[in-house]
Structures are given as structure tokens and as C-alpha cells.
Amino acid sequence: MRWKVRTRPIPRADRFTSPNIDRRADMCLGIPGEIIEILSDRPDLARVDVCGVKRAINIGLLEGEELGAGDWVLIHVGFAMSKIDEREAKAALEFLEGIGLAYAEELAALSDSNIT
Amino acid sequence: MRFVDEFRDADKALALSAQIAALCEPGRRYKFMEVCGGHTHTIYKHGLEDYLPDTVQLVHGPGCPVCVIPMGRVDDAIAIAEEPGVIMTSFGDMMRVPGGRGSFFDSNAAGADIRMVYSPLDALKVAQANPDRRVVFMAIGFETTAPSTAMTMLRAEALGLTNFSVFCNHVTIIPAIKAILDSPDLRLDGFIGPGHVSTVIGCRPYEFIAAGHGKPLVCAGFEPLDILQSVYMLMLQLREGRCEVENQYSRVVPWDGNLKALQVINQTMALRPYFEWRGLGFISHSALAVNDRYAAFDAERIFDVPGVRVADPKACQCGEVLKGVLKPWECKVFGTACTPETPIGTCMVSSEGACAAYYNFGRFSRERVKQATRTVDIELSSARP
Numbered sequence: 001m002r003w004k005v006r007t008r009p010i011p012r013a014d015r016f017t018s019p020n021i022d023r024r025a026d027m028c029l030g031i032p033g034e035i036i037e038i039l040s041d042r043p044d045l046a047r048v049d050v051c052g053v054k055r056a057i058n059i060g061l062l063e064g065e066e067l068g069a070g071d072w073v074l075i076h077v078g079f080a081m082s083k084i085d086e087r088e089a090k091a092a093l094e095f096l097e098g099i100g101l102a103y104a105e106e107l108a109a110l111s112d113s114n115i116t
Numbered sequence: 117m118r119f120v121d122e123f124r125d126a127d128k129a130l131a132l133s134a135q136i137a138a139l140c141e142p143g144r145r146y147k148f149m150e151v152c153g154g155h156t157h158t159i160y161k162h163g164l165e166d167y168l169p170d171t172v173q174l175v176h177g178p179g180c181p182v183c184v185i186p187m188g189r190v191d192d193a194i195a196i197a198e199e200p201g202v203i204m205t206s207f208g209d210m211m212r213v214p215g216g217r218g219s220f221f222d223s224n225a226a227g228a229d230i231r232m233v234y235s236p237l238d239a240l241k242v243a244q245a246n247p248d249r250r251v252v253f254m255a256i257g258f259e260t261t262a263p264s265t266a267m268t269m270l271r272a273e274a275l276g277l278t279n280f281s282v283f284c285n286h287v288t289i290i291p292a293i294k295a296i297l298d299s300p301d302l303r304l305d306g307f308i309g310p311g312h313v314s315t316v317i318g319c320r321p322y323e324f325i326a327a328g329h330g331k332p333l334v335c336a337g338f339e340p341l342d343i344l345q346s347v348y349m350l351m352l353q354l355r356e357g358r359c360e361v362e363n364q365y366s367r368v369v370p371w372d373g374n375l376k377a378l379q380v381i382n383q384t385m386a387l388r389p390y391f392e393w394r395g396l397g398f399i400s401h402s403a404l405a406v407n408d409r410y411a412a413f414d415a416e417r418i419f420d421v422p423g424v425r426v427a428d429p430k431a432c433q434c435g436e437v438l439k440g441v442l443k444p445w446e447c448k449v450f451g452t453a454c455t456p457e458t459p460i461g462t463c464m465v466s467s468e469g470a471c472a473a474y475y476n477f478g479r480f481s482r483e484r485v486k487q488a489t490r491t492v493d494i495e496l497s498s499a500r501p
Contacts, residue, residue: 030260030312030368058237060267063376074315074368077207077257078235079264081377082315082368 030076032084033057037069048075132344133167139351146172147303148350149440151293152310153180153468154338160477162340172347175302175440178292178396179310181257182209182466183438185285186392187426190215193254193283196419197228203246204230205239206254209466214459216426236268236282243272243280252415255284259316262286262404263377266384269406269413283415284406287391289313290321291402295393297329301441306350308343309335311365318373322361330359337365384410394428394462395435434461437470444474451475 033048044060046067059067059080067073073080140146150156156176159165165174178184190213197204197220204220211220211232224230229249233239236253243251255265265282272280289310296302309322314335322333332353336346346364353360363369384407391403406414415421428434431449436442444450444463454460456472463469467476 030315058264058267061263061374061377061380074312076260076312077264078237079267081260081263081312082370082374085367 030074030081032072033075033080035059035067035069035071035073038067046073046080048073048080050075128341129164129167129344132341132348136167136172136344136348136351137169139348139355140169140171141355144171146305146351146354147175148172148306148308148347149175149177149296149302149304150308150336150343151177151179151289152308152313153183153466153470153473154311155308155336155343156180156470157468157473158338158340158343160473163477164340164343167344168347172351174308174347175304175443176437176470177296177307177440178393178438179258179289179313180438180463180466180468180470181261181287182213183434183462183469184287184292184393184396185210185213185256185462186394187215187428188392188424189285190219191217191426192421192423194218194220194223194228195422196252196283196415197223197230199250199419201249202229202419203242203249203251204228204254205233205242205251206230207234207256208232209468210254210256212459213462213465216424236265237271240268240272240275240277240280243277244275247279249279250418251280252419253280253282255282255286258287258289258310258313259377259381260312262381262385263316263374266377266380269384269410270380272413273410278412281413281415281418282406284385284404286385286404287393288387288402288404289317291399292393292396293322293325295396295399295402296439297325297331299439301439304331304440305354306331307333308346308350309333309361311335311337311342311369314363314365314369314373316374316377319361319363319369319371320373326359326361332359332362334362334364335369337368384413392425393438395438429460432461434463434471437461437463444471447471 031050033050036047036049036054039045039047039056044058045056046059047054048057057075057078057080062080062083065083067083072084072086074082074084150159159174193204194215194217196202206220213219220230231242239251239253265286269282307325319335325331325333332350334346334349336342342364349362349364363371385404386407387401388403388405390398390400392398393402411417431453433442433447437444437447449460450471454464456464456475459465463471466472
């Protein structure tokens with residue numbers, strides 16, 4: 001004779017997730033933002049748009065880069081760390097699109113084949 | 117934010133997953149270390165391990181700036197915060213890191229004035245607004261954050277502020293990777309290189325890993341697909357017999373890094389002869405201190421810092437987790453005595469810490485697997501009469 005062991009229900013994710021885990025700023029992480037304008041009275045500061053939030057950040061670390069409205073930068077603890085190359089971003093995206101397509105084609109070819 | 121949205125794409129992840137599986141050599145197991153805590157966070161949050169074949173394992177490295185701060189440094193910072201007239205400012209992640217005598221939160225509750233800031237420039241604002249107080253910024257982080265601290269000191273100098281100083285705990289990633297490579301506990305096939313540290317130092321400093329240690333490294337971005345693509349690039353290198361440093365995150369990381377950022381670090385800081393890392397012990401030339409020229413902004417010279425070394429709690433196995441020897445759930449106190457609400461070790465404090473990331477995201481899928489295996493039938497004969 002066999003017995004089935006009943007186990008406790010799986011805990012609900014929201015009950016165990018720390019409430020502030022994602023609200024706390026991840027200090028190591030950078031977020032991309034789009035420059036709205038370089039402040040005319042403080043050329044080392046720029047106003048950026050991050051997900052609709054507009055705030056001033058320091059762009060002193062990107063000295064020598066040509067920055068202007070519409071450029072994307074990576075922001076970390078109030079400083080622009082790197083100018084994001086939009087062309088590069090698109091290229092990376094295309095690579096992924098490319099293999100996605102290859103994969104989709106492979107799948108389509110497989111489902112079309114009939115070897116029986 | 118359009119990049120981020122486009123990159124979160126499950127069918128592309130599946131396509132990459134199939135490509136990775138196709139590169140696996142039969143009978144071979146692969147172990148890659150993601151050095152950066154940001155990657156650990158993404159891996160657990162999006163369940164990326166489910167997209168990888170069983171033979172490909174990701175282990176978590178020491179790249180979580182909060183996790184590697186030893187307890188003694190927290191005690192030192194609290195000692196500074198308790199000096200009369202001091203306002204201590206710190207990033208939010210640091211507030212719950214336990215020292216030998218409690219955390220910043222405990223000290224704040226006991227009466228010390230400790231404030232959370234988003235940026236070191238906010239700390240500078242606090243100093244300007246409180247000219248009669250001494251404002252100290254608790255500087256932590258790898259090379260990503262060090263230039264911000266350096267720029268803030270330069271700004272403080274330009275403003276002529278005399279009530280602002282920095283308690284410098286900045287660490288450098290290369291000596292930590294060296295320590296891992298020299299550690300006998302771990303056999304790795306390659307590294308997923310930190311993305312944002314590399315925006316500052318570039319990809320060149322990693323070349324010794326490929327040339328001297330024979331391990332490939334790919335600098336990776338923080339989106340789920342970035343990480344899967346980096347694993348794919350590592351597997352491709354192994355398959356083709358190459359061993360190189362590659363840059364998957366080239367849309368953000370320039371190969372040469374940010375020279376201006378390196379220059380401001382060099383202008384205001386100097387390498388310490390050695391620094392203690394939680395779990396990894398003392399590592400030579402692995403941290404930065406404020407240099408002699410900017411001594412006026414160095415909290416370690418302004419205040420009397422006890423500098424006592426505090427041993428980690430015996431039960432805590434953060435050291436093994438940070439070196440990638442143990443997975444978070446293999447730690448003795450994980451999820452029982454040590455939780456994000458009452459952390460014993462630092463890996464449970466920061467959301468980039470491997471334990472906190474796993475506790476919050478990863479363990480549910482694992483628990484489901486465990487549940488499924490536990491509902492196995494038990495022979496009545498093995499039960500007691």
C-alpha cells in the first residue's frame with residue numbers, strides 16, 4: 001500500500017517578497033535617459049528625461065563628447081557615465097532579430113517537413 | 117527607454133537558448149561567473165537559468181559593492197556618524213548592512229544623523245545647507261561610482277566647502293577577479309564581465325584573464341537578452357577554440373573606457389596597499405583612498421576612525437557565496453535566520469546580492485521543483501508501525 005504525502009501549498013510570491021526591494025535605488029545600476037537640454041548657466045549639468053521623469057544630472061564625465069538634446073546617456077548616481085550609441089543599440093537589436101528570424105524559419109521548416 | 121522594452125522579448129530569448137544548446141558539446145559541463153551583482157539580479161528576476169541547458173551553470177561573483185564591505189568598515193562609519201555635529205550621508209543600499217554594532221538604520225534610531233542620498237552631489241547640497249555641521253559621504257562602489265565621488269570632491273574644492281568629507285570605501289574589480297582566478301575552489305570556463313564598471317575602465321584591463329589565465333570574458337549588458345547573448349558568445353569562443361575579451365555591451369561600453377572618469381579618479385584618489393573584502397579577505401591594491409592632495413576631504417584623516425577588524429558571524433557563508441563556491445540556498449542560514457528583513461550577511465542586504473536576488477525571485481521556481489519531487493510516494497513499510 002502506498003500513501004500520498006500532502007505538502008504545504010506553494011507560498012504566494014507577494015507575501016514573501018520584500019516590499020521595498022525594487023523601490024530601493026540599485027546603486028550599481030545605470031539607467032538610460034534622453035537629454036532635453038544642457039543648462040546654459042551650468043554647462044556641466046543637463047536636464048534629462050528618464051521614463052518621463054525630468055531632472056538635472058552632471059555631464060562632467062563626458063567632457064569632450066558632443067552632447068545635445070536628443071542624445072541618450074547612461075546615468076549612474078546623478079552622473080552621465082557613457083553616451084549610448086543609438087546605432088550600436090540598433091545593430092545589437094538587429095543581431096537578435098536576425099537569430100530570432102533564423103530560429104523561426106527553422107521551426108517553420110521543421111513543422112512543414114513530413115518524413116513519414 | 118525604448119531599448120529596454122525591445123530587449124525584453126521572450127521568443128528572442130528562446131531563440132538564443134536554442135543556439136546555446138546547439139553549441140554544447142556532449143558530456144561537457146560549463147561554468148561561467150557573472151562578476152557583477154546587477155547581472156545576478158537580472159538572472160534571478162527573469163529566471164534566466166531556465167533558458168540555459170542543464171550543463172551550463174552560472175555562478176555569482178563578488179561584484180556587489182555593498183556585499184563586499186567588511187563589518188569593520190561599517191563600524192568605522194558609524195563611529196564617524198556618532199561624532200558631535202556630523203551628518204552621515206549614504207546610498208540607500210548601505211543603510212541595512214550590518215556591522216559589528218548594528219547598521220546605519222540602528223545607529224539612526226539611536227540618534228545619529230544619517231541621511232539617504234541618491235547622488236554624492238546630494239550630499240554636497242546637504243553640506244551647503246548645513247554650514248555649521250560636518251557632512252560625511254559614505255562612498256562605496258566599484259569603478260562605476262568612484263568617478264562620481266571624485267567629481268564631487270572636485271566640486272567641493274571649487275565651491276570652497278570646508279565641512280564636506282568622504283569616507284572612501286571604493287574598491288576595484290580587477291584584483292577581485294585575480295583573487296577568484298587564484299582561488300583553488302573554483303573551476304570556471306569563462307566570465308560574464310561587468311557592464312557598467314567597464315564604461316569607466318573599458319575592456320582592456322580584462323585582457324590578462326584571456327591571455328594569462330586562458331578564460332574568455334564577454335562584457336555584458338543588463339537586459340535578459342544581453343546576458344543570454346553573452347553566454348552564447350562565450351560558448352561560441354569555447355567551441356571555436358578562441359579565448360578573447362569581447363564586448364557585447366558596445367552600445368554603452370567604449371573599448372577604452374571613459375578617460376575623463378579615470379583621470380578624475382587618479383587626480384583625487386590613490387590605491388591602498390591592501391583592503392579587506394568581506395569573504396575574500398585582504399586583497400592587495402584592491403581599493404581606493406583619498407590622496408594626499410585632497411586630504412582636506414578625507415574623513416579618515418579628519419575623524420578618529422577606530423579601524424577595528426570585526427570577524428564575520430560564524431553562521432554566515434557570504435564569503436563562499438561571493439566567491440561562487442556556494443549557491444545562495446546552500447548557505448546554512450539562508451531564508452531561515454538570514455532574510456532581507458533581518459540580514460546576517462551582506463549578500464542578503466543589497467538587491468544585487470546573490471542571496472537577496474535569489475530569495476526574492478529565484479526560490480519560487482525552485483520550490484515548485486522541490487514540491488513536485490516531494491510528492492513522491494512513500495512506502496508504508498518504511499514508515500514506523
